[in-house]
Amino acid sequence: xxxxxxxxxxxxxxxxxxxxxxxxxxxxxxxxxxxxxxxxxxxxxxxxxxxxxxxxxxxxxxxxxxxxxxxxxxxxxxxxxxxxxxxxxxxxxxxxxxxxxxxxxxxxxxxxxxxxxxxxxxxxxxxxxxxxxxxxxxxx
Numbered sequence: 001x002x003x004x005x006x007x008x009x010x011x012x013x014x015x016x017x018x019x020x021x022x023x024x025x026x027x028x029x030x031x032x033x034x035x036x037x038x039x040x041x042x043x044x045x046x047x048x049x050x051x052x053x054x055x056x057x058x059x060x061x062x063x064x065x066x067x068x069x070x071x072x073x074x075x076x077x078x079x080x081x082x083x084x085x086x087x088x089x090x091x092x093x094x095x096x097x098x099x100x101x102x103x104x105x106x107x108x109x110x111x112x113x114x115x116x117x118x119x120x121x122x123x124x125x126x127x128x129x130x131x132x133x134x135x136x137x138x139x140x
Contacts, residue, residue, distance in 0.1 A: 030120045033069075037121040041065060041128035052133035061129035062122065069121045070114075077110040084109075 041048070048061055088101050 021082040026116065029115060033117060033120045034124065037065070037069070037081065037124035040068075040123050043127070045131075045139065048128055048131070049133035049137040053137070058126065058129040063095075065125040065128065066118060066121055073114055073117045080081075081110070083105060105111060 044065070051061060051064075084106070085101070090096060092101065
């Protein structure tokens with residue numbers, strides 16, 4: 001009638017491992033994206049400085065830097081959606097009791113990925129856009 005507490009914790013172990021792997025994967029992706037954004041901002045320092053001296057605002061420079069990343073995230077979402085649907089339907093077809101794939105997962109997944117990518121890149125973009133343009137031009 002009563003279960004042993006160790007048998008309950010063993011049942012949750014695979015889901016805990018999947019959650020931990022998800023957190024590690026998201027963290028690694030954010031670090032890679034942050035490094036790529038910092039490299040891009042650093043390599044375009046002179047361009048950003050010239051744009052700021054010509055009157056560009058912080059938001060327009062952030063849009064310039066974020067446009068490239070949002071384009072690639074959109075392309076990745078367009079490629080991943082049909083692939084995720086095909087793999088998910090093949091996986092669920094193997095079970096005797098079929099369950100429909102939830103539509104919210106196909107909406108929430110790309111939205112979360114887009115928000116994480118834009119928030120990761122926007123910090124570096126804001127940092128690059130708010131720097132003093134004289135320092136950027138003087139160092140070049």
